[in-house]
Amino acid sequence: MVDVSALVNTAVTKAFAPMQTWLDAQPVKSAEIQMPMTNTKTKLGEDGDGIKAFAHYIRTGDEGGIKSLKASNNNPMSEGTPANGGFAVPTGMYNQIIGKLREDALYPKVGVRQIPGKGATVNVPVEGAKDGAFVLTSEGNTTDRDAPVLAQAPMTLLKYTKRIELSWELMEDEDAQLMSFLAIFVGQGMAKTHNTLLITEALANGTLGIAWGNPIVAGNVPSLVYALPTGYEDGSVWIMKKSVEGTIRGFTGNYFQFIPTPVDGTGALTRRELFGFPLYNSEAMPAAAASAKAALFGNFSYMGMRLAPDITFIRDPYSAANTGQLRLHYYFRTVYKVLQAEAILYAQQGT
DSSP: OOOHHHHHHHHHHHHHHHHHHHHHHSOSSSEEEEOTTOOOEEEEOOGGGOHHHHHHHHHHOOOTTGGGOOOSSOSOOBSSSGGGBGGGSOOOOOSSOOOOOOOOOSHHHHTOEEOOOSSSEEEEEEEOOOOOOOOOOOTTSOOOOOOOOEEEEEEEOEEEEEEEEEEHHHHHHOOSOHHHHHHHHHHHHHHHHHHHHHHHHHHHHSEEEEEEOSSOOTTHHHHHHHHSOTTOOTTOEEEEOHHHHHHHHTOOSSSOOSSOOOOSSSSOOSSOEETTEEEEEOTTSOOSOTTOEEEEEEOGGGEEEEESSSOEEEEESSTTGGGTEEEEEEEEEEEEEESOGGGEEEEEEOO
16 A cells, blocks of 8 residues: 655655755855845845745644744734834824914903004193083173193003014924914914003002902992993993903892893894993903902093004014024014093902
8 A cells, every 4th residue: 555645755855855955055144045036135044034944844744843933023004003004104283273362452442542652752631630610600700710730641662572483494394384373373462461551550540449349249340330430431341350250240139130131132242241331351350359459440542552563573584594593573662551540440359
């Protein structure tokens, strides 16, 4: 009876004998070999490359050599793992910068009076005494002589600046509409500066209208409105921190609910108001606290402001060229001044 297994083994041994002889003759490390049918040279590494073990298995059927072989990275390629494919996927970026929302300038909204003039200082004439009434005069008697008492309010411009430095590389490579973002950033920063100056001047040189409670109570709101002298009501507005407004909006009681009623017949409010007067928020106003000046109410056309010029912008690619920096310079000059203190009231909380 013919031993088929022996015949197969003999045939395989003979077929692979030349290849095995050739492989055995090669140096184990760093030998350059010419692969058949190609012009590509490759390096024959150590037995870890598995060539000899695979050839031994084919020739003998002995799996001992190949069982020790393993893949270099036994993992599927995927985007979630950087080394297994994630590094090949570019990182996307939204092409606009999402900035913080900052306040708009209050001065055009609340009606601050813009004072023209040249030079660093402009003196604004203001009335000092408050009277002006006519005097009853009998027939034949001397008429009453009267004249306004005038004073001057000097308004001296002060300079405010900002500088932004950008590298040449950033300018060349950015893809997030950086210049558009910076224009908004600068404009909002300018508005924040104006609001801070306006409120600082009003709280410092306005008039104490009423002492509010600590905490604030519902009756404090009309008390400040009615503390404003007669004649200033038209054009008057509120300014307060949003958190203070929120406290007031929650009040109910005998006065009213501090939620304005729609007045245009469609269910929509025509403006944000409190006790019938427009209301504006600013984070420059103090929060509700002991001794805090928590609200402003008054006619801001009796506050003056100068702005000369609106803003100056200089693009400077030269002064820091040795470090590859582009400098953007922004300047403006402004000043705020209360011209009639009785027209602008603040409420100060108790201790």
